[in-house]
Amino acid sequence: MLRFVDIDQAYPGKRAETERRTDFLEIYQPVEIEKVTGQASRCSQCGVPFCQTGCPLQNNIPDWLMLAGTGRMQEAYEASAATSTMPEICGRICPQDRLCEGSCVVEKSGHGAVTIGAVEQFITDTAWDEGWVTPIVPGAPRGQSVGVIGSGPAGLAAAERLREAGCVVTVYERADRAGGLLMYGIPGFKLDKHVVQRRLDRLAAGGVEFKLNFEIGRDASLGALRSQHDAVLIATGVYAARQLVCPGAGEEVVQALDYLVRxxxxxxxxxxxxDERLSAEGKDVIVIGGGDTAMDCVRTAIRQGARSVTCLYRRDRANMPGSAREVRHAEEEGVVFEWLSAPLAVLSHGADVTGVRVQRMRLGAPDASGRRMPEADSGKTVDLPANMVISALGFQPENLSEQFEAPELNLTEWGTIESDPDSSMTSLNGVFVAGDIQRGASLVVWAIRDGLDAARSIENYLDNRLAVLGAAE
Incomplete structure (x- = not known):
């Protein structure tokens, strides 16, 4: 270990940009085990592992890096899987540059971060190939059931832990496939769908039941689910698009999620x-937004054969909320970024979009969060041609209190579900919440963390119910 002085930082090689632009395959090339062990051995094994504190799951990163660095891959996988239900997914899609790698002591020493995400992915992909990923072993039957609403990362993480605790678990998903945004929201070039499917298959083989095309509020009310289960977890995510508000921003503007799902x-x-509006082939495309969803849209448009792809963001590059790594990938693939630019109007001729009128911006005084606020740079506007405009301004909660026919389900002022900060229980007894619908739109890794926390709270709640029933008898 401690090889960061004589081994340089090296991420897995990427396929050529000209090749990547033509397909939706993952962009990184296969890596040899010797290179993985070398990169893992760069870990400094520091006494205070900031990488671990920078990880929402508090993964035992130095432990499995040490094991991988000495070639003990199966043990490394076991250490990785002890705190995460889907490490190979986090290894692919987490913004490590803002989390574990951004906190790495080796990075701060000027030697370049340990490539934690790439090693994490390799460890678990190897575990799948070698058969080290064992089936779920359900705990002793408790005679209690839990209904999980939503099959995204929070719901799947909770379902796995609750099944291991001996609960009967049913996952309700309104789409025709399970996986939530992992299946339909994240493009294949970042997360190949077989990686998601094998996790779903493992849960199903372990006894988790999936009810697909089942929408709460349409096929059953929340009250009906409460009567069927001893506890319920709401893990729907947030899917209502934030609307672009400017002249001309009507139905001609494509919503990011509609585009990515298609x-x-x-x-x-x-x-x-x-609907031809959902294809970028042969079009001049403008994507409005600066987060990871916007990056997914611009890179998808490139692969669909767009004539040109431009991203508008109202702040500068340094203040972009999306992963810096994703921005670099997009630039390599031919995306043009218009920094400090905000839409003034969507231009059209009849029913056809013809462009976007852009207001150039500058950064003013910091707001309450410390970020400098964008403000209009007076007199500086430009018209950019486009015949497809995609709005990627983020997501907000649907009104689940109304949708679930549960007016007693309390919501916060932001529309998320109100919950006890310690137990994640909502205003309804036995109903818990996890993921984006609890904290607002966030990262997959935070959804996994919330799902695991909620599962522990649900298990404690069910234990208490059993204790009360036992005392009554």
Whole structure:
């Protein structure tokens, strides 16, 4: 270990940009085990592992880096899986540059961060290949059931832990496939769908039941689910798009999630869409937004054969909320970024979009969070041509109190579900919440963390119920 002085930082090689632009395959090339062990051995094994504190899951990163660095891959996988239900997914899609790698002591020493995400992915992909990923072993039957609403990362993480605790677990998903945004929201070039599917298959083989095309509020009320289960977890995520507000921003503007879901369905072999608005082929595309969803959209448009792809963001590069690594990937693939630019109007001729009128911006005084606020740079506007405009301004909660026919389900002022900060229980007894619908739109790794925390709270709640029933008898 401690090889960071004589081994340089090296991420897995990427496929050529010209090749990447033509398909939706993951962009990184296979890596040899010797290179992985070398990169893992760069870990300084520091006394205070900031990488671990920078990880929402508090993963035992130095432990499994040490094991991987000495070639003990199976033990490294076991250490990695002890705190995460899907390490190979986090290794692919976490913004490590803002989390574990950004906190790495080796990075701060000027030697370049340990490539934690790439090692994490390799360890678990190897575990799948070698058969080290064992089936779920359900705990002793408790005679209690839990209904999980939503099959995204929070719901899946909770379902796994609750099944291991001996609960009967049923996951309710309104889409026709499980996986939530892992399946339909994240493009294949970042997360191949077989990686998600094998996790779903493992849960199903372990006894987790999935009810697909099942929408709470349409097929059953929340009250009906409460009567069927001893506890319920709401893990729906947040899917209502934040609307672009400017003249001309009507139905002609494509919503990011509609666009990404359609593209993922194409990749999964579903029947082709009849709505040509959802294809970027041959078009000049402008994507409005600066987060990871915007990066997914611009890179998808490139692969669909867009004539040009431009991203508008109202702040500068240094203040972009999306992963800096994703921005670099997008630039390599041909995306043009218009920094300090905000839409003034969507231009059209009849029913056809023709462009976006752009207001140039500058950064003013910091707001309450410390970020400098963008403000209009007076007199500086420009018209950019486009015949497809995608709005990627983020997501907000749906009104679940109304949708679930549960007016007693309390919501926060932001529309998320109100919950006890310690137990994640909502205003309804036995109903818990996890993921984005609890904290607001955030990262997959935080959703996993919330799902695991909620599972522990649900298990404690069910234990107390059993104790009360036992005392009554």
């Amino acid at each position: 593209s993922n369905r194409d990749g999964l072999g579903d029947p082709k869409a009849t």
